[in-house]
Amino acid sequence: MNVGSLLVAATGPEFEHFKNRVATGMLVGAPTTASSQATGTGASDFNVNIAAGLLAVDGQVKEYAAQADYDVAHAGTGSALLTSLYSRVYTIVAYVNPADGLPALRVIVGVAALTPAQVAPTDAAIDAEFADAVPWYRIAEVTINRTGDTTVTQSQVNSVRPSGIPKTVHRP
Numbered sequence: 001m002n003v004g005s006l007l008v009a010a011t012g013p014e015f016e017h018f019k020n021r022v023a024t025g026m027l028v029g030a031p032t033t034a035s036s037q038a039t040g041t042g043a044s045d046f047n048v049n050i051a052a053g054l055l056a057v058d059g060q061v062k063e064y065a066a067q068a069d070y071d072v073a074h075a076g077t078g079s080a081l082l083t084s085l086y087s088r089v090y091t092i093v094a095y096v097n098p099a100d101g102l103p104a105l106r107v108i109v110g111v112a113a114l115t116p117a118q119v120a121p122t123d124a125a126i127d128a129e130f131a132d133a134v135p136w137y138r139i140a141e142v143t144i145n146r147t148g149d150t151t152v153t154q155s156q157v158n159s160v161r162p163s164g165i166p167k168t169v170h171r172p
Contacts, residue, residue, distance in 0.1 A: 021162045023061070025053020028092060028140035028156045032068045035144060037081070037152045044080050046072040046090070046144050048156060055094050055103040058135040062103040072107050072142050080112070081146040087118040089143050091160075093126060095136035105139065115145050120160075137162055 031047035038044065047069040054063050072090045073080045081088060089110035097104040108121045108129050120141050121129075130136070138160040145153045 019056055019059040021056050022094075022139065023054035023056055025051045026055060026064065026094075026139060026161075027051040027053075027158050028070075028142065030154070030156070031070075035072075035152050035154050037146060037150050039150050041082055043075055044152075045074045046080070046142070046152070046154065048072055048092075048140075048142055048154075050092075050105075057094050057096050057103040057137065060096055060102055064105075070105075072144070073109065080109075081144065081152070082112070084146050084148055085115055086112050087115040087143055087145040088112045089118050089120040089141050091121050091126065091141050092139045093136045094139050095130065095134045098132045098134060106136075118143065 028048045028050050031049055033047060035046040036044065050064070050067040050070050052064060052066040054061065072092075073088075091108045091110065093106055093108055094103050095106060096102070106129070108126050110119060110121045110125075112118065126136065139158075141157045141160055143155050143157075147153055
């Protein structure tokens with residue numbers, strides 16, 4: 001169900017918290033199907049599960065069903081992490097999709113680096129990923145570590161999302 005722009009008309013600082021937040025759920029966790037890495041520079045598939053929830057971005061609201069094995073990254077013919085001991089942080093952001101004006105999710109890819117030197121994408125890097133200047137905020141960060149030729153580990157951090165503190169979205 002899309003509840004649309006219930007909050008758009010609300011004004012004043014007391015409404016900012018309601019306009020830009022994860023109203024409920026949307027927790028990112030370990031995937032149903034484990035993330036995988038083929039041998040050498042072979043194919044990779046990195047996933048997470050996302051709990052059902054309600055997002056508000058810039059006053060636009062959308063309800064999401066639970067998503068199993070949400071695609072964080074995949075490469076059919078080459079790995080996102082070319083060698084063992086490299087890691088990468090993927091940031092899942094909520095933003096207002098210019099096509100329909102509703103909240104949507106997008107994965108922004110950080111730069112691969114030797115573990116533990118990997119860092120999440122900067123605000124400027126996230127801004128640069130959007131062709132249109134759209135409001136956005138972070139939902140979660142997913143770190144994928146290539147620990148061997150065909151093995152990866154991953155962790156999810158949900159604490160990057162807006163909390164009870166009023167949050168202003170980024171506007172490139």
